[in-house]
Amino acid sequence: MAQSEITPLYLQEERINAAVYALLQSETFRRATRMRQLLQYVVAETLAGRGERLKQFNIAVDAFGYGSDFDPQMLTSVRTEAYRLRSRLEYYYRTEGATDQVRISLPKGGFMPIFELRRENIPATEVRAVARAVSPARLLILPFSGLNIADADMLVAFHDEISLHLANLPLVALLSRSTSSKFGQLGATLRQVASESEAAYVMEGSLFRQDRTYRLILRIIDPQQDVIVWSTRHEQRVEDMMAFQRQVAGDVAASVRSWLEARPSSFGLEDAMAPRQVFRDDVLLREYLRLGHLTSGNTAEATSMFNEAIMASPGEGLTHTAMALGHLQSGRLQEAYRAAERGVELAPHSALTHSSLAAIYLHMRDFDGAIMFAQKSLALAPEFDAVKLLLGDCYLHAGFHKTAIAQLEEAHLLMHEHPAALAHLGYAYARTGQQGEARRLLNMLQDSADVAGGPNAAAMTLIHTGLGEAEQAFEWMNRALMSRQHSQQLLLLSSPAYDSLRAYPRFSVLADRAQLS
Numbered sequence: 001m002a003q004s005e006i007t008p009l010y011l012q013e014e015r016i017n018a019a020v021y022a023l024l025q026s027e028t029f030r031r032a033t034r035m036r037q038l039l040q041y042v043v044a045e046t047l048a049g050r051g052e053r054l055k056q057f058n059i060a061v062d063a064f065g066y067g068s069d070f071d072p073q074m075l076t077s078v079r080t081e082a083y084r085l086r087s088r089l090e091y092y093y094r095t096e097g098a099t100d101q102v103r104i105s106l107p108k109g110g111f112m113p114i115f116e117l118r119r120e121n122i123p124a125t126e127v128r129a130v131a132r133a134v135s136p137a138r139l140l141i142l143p144f145s146g147l148n149i150a151d152a153d154m155l156v157a158f159h160d161e162i163s164l165h166l167a168n169l170p171l172v173a174l175l176s177r178s179t180s181s182k183f184g185q186l187g188a189t190l191r192q193v194a195s196e197s198e199a200a201y202v203m204e205g206s207l208f209r210q211d212r213t214y215r216l217i218l219r220i221i222d223p224q225q226d227v228i229v230w231s232t233r234h235e236q237r238v239e240d241m242m243a244f245q246r247q248v249a250g251d252v253a254a255s256v257r258s259w260l261e262a263r264p265s266s267f268g269l270e271d272a273m274a275p276r277q278v279f280r281d282d283v284l285l286r287e288y289l290r291l292g293h294l295t296s297g298n299t300a301e302a303t304s305m306f307n308e309a310i311m312a313s314p315g316e317g318l319t320h321t322a323m324a325l326g327h328l329q330s331g332r333l334q335e336a337y338r339a340a341e342r343g344v345e346l347a348p349h350s351a352l353t354h355s356s357l358a359a360i361y362l363h364m365r366d367f368d369g370a371i372m373f374a375q376k377s378l379a380l381a382p383e384f385d386a387v388k389l390l391l392g393d394c395y396l397h398a399g400f401h402k403t404a405i406a407q408l409e410e411a412h413l414l415m416h417e418h419p420a421a422l423a424h425l426g427y428a429y430a431r432t433g434q435q436g437e438a439r440r441l442l443n444m445l446q447d448s449a450d451v452a453g454g455p456n457a458a459a460m461t462l463i464h465t466g467l468g469e470a471e472q473a474f475e476w477m478n479r480a481l482m483s484r485q486h487s488q489q490l491l492l493l494s495s496p497a498y499d500s501l502r503a504y505p506r507f508s509v510l511a512d513r514a515q516l517s
Helices: 013-025 033-047 056-063 077-094 124-134 152-167 177-186 190-197 241-261 269-273 278-291 299-312 317-329 333-346 351-363 367-380 385-398 401-414 419-431 435-447 457-466 470-481 496-501 505-516
Strands: 006-008 102-105 114-118 137-141 145-147 172-174 201-210 213-222 227-237
Touching: 013 033, 013 102, 033 056, 033 077, 056 077, 077 102, 077 367, 137 152, 137 177, 137 190, 145 152, 152 172, 152 177, 152 201, 152 241, 177 190, 190 201, 213 241, 227 241, 227 401, 241 367, 241 401, 317 333, 317 351, 333 351, 351 367, 351 385, 367 385, 385 401, 385 419, 401 419, 419 435, 419 457, 435 457, 457 470, 457 496, 470 496, 470 505
Parallel strands: 137 172, 137 201, 145 201
Antiparallel strands: 006 114, 102 114, 201 213, 213 227
């Protein structure tokens, strides 16, 4: 990086306004309504000479439209948006705005933006690095293999349909079919293929057939590190092969796009080589939760134990994340947010710290923030199936229904029809008008139930909630609370999934029981 690359300057108002306009038109900020409002407001106030007066109360009332009775001690919206705006600005200037001359930043602990001017003499090596960071990823799709597939043309048809959909993604530079055929016949190693084709990623696929049931498994590999960075599986009984191919290709394109948008390189070059710590983190986190007595409602004792753990290892992000989840379980969203944010700062390469912050954003109804951190978690650990459910929920509550269904259907397949996956997918089907599909999953839960325990009560609760069947939802929630196993699988009652039940008096009664279960 060039020395003194960014030099503070008093800039003309029109140049700053032009920089704001570029930010608002960018892909990074296009859908972020609240951040756009905050950015425009703090810049306008600063240019008008009122930057020193930017406080939470003023922003809440003037920028976000809260009433004058707004209490900044009770709501975290302003602080949350300021944190997200700061992170999103940093991300923008690493990617889309890497060559912008005027840069806008938001200092920690304040709301008055800083305006800076980038030097003209940017080293050529840096420009090339930026170009690599923001250019589309070169993807080579190798010919698919087939098991019990006598028709070679079927494999080609799947390959072509998926290629067609992926070629339309702006983040992908897809190599030609002739190149694919050439390397498919060579028998070279993936690293040799990548070196000669200059592909950043290689996709492999295999199709298996049993009677009328087809299973397609796809994976994308980083050939330089020899690791699988993305994978999916599609399996169903097929009556219309062309329709199945189109459906699979569309789902694959949506999933690949989500993965590409959340690649580690998109939020820091150092993350690209981050070690996979998800399994170590999982063991640590389970131990913290066990020690914290979180499932028995001993909040004060849990907080004390977590504070002791943090004092003993102040640099360990997982202790802060565990405390955040404890606060989330007890409904203390503000404390949960602060602890989870600290966990991410201390453990920036941990998928669990990012997914925990995403879950807290979801419970705070900040769906854009939830999506962003869930995507980062998946980019760090593509094998983290539970986060795929979380990301699907985030898309659903944010209103991206097709993307949500595609994400949850993928998780449902990868998790081998686990009751939790059935529940989240069934809820999404119900909320998007596909009641027939939701009831089909209810029947699957009934059919797969063991005789003694019955169907998974937590899963039944969620799907009935999505269908708007409050009485059935409360009945199954009551059953779940009577089962030690199923009560631990219930969504926390602060989840937006239960918003349709909150007006019922019975919800408050069951919520009180849940706090003590």
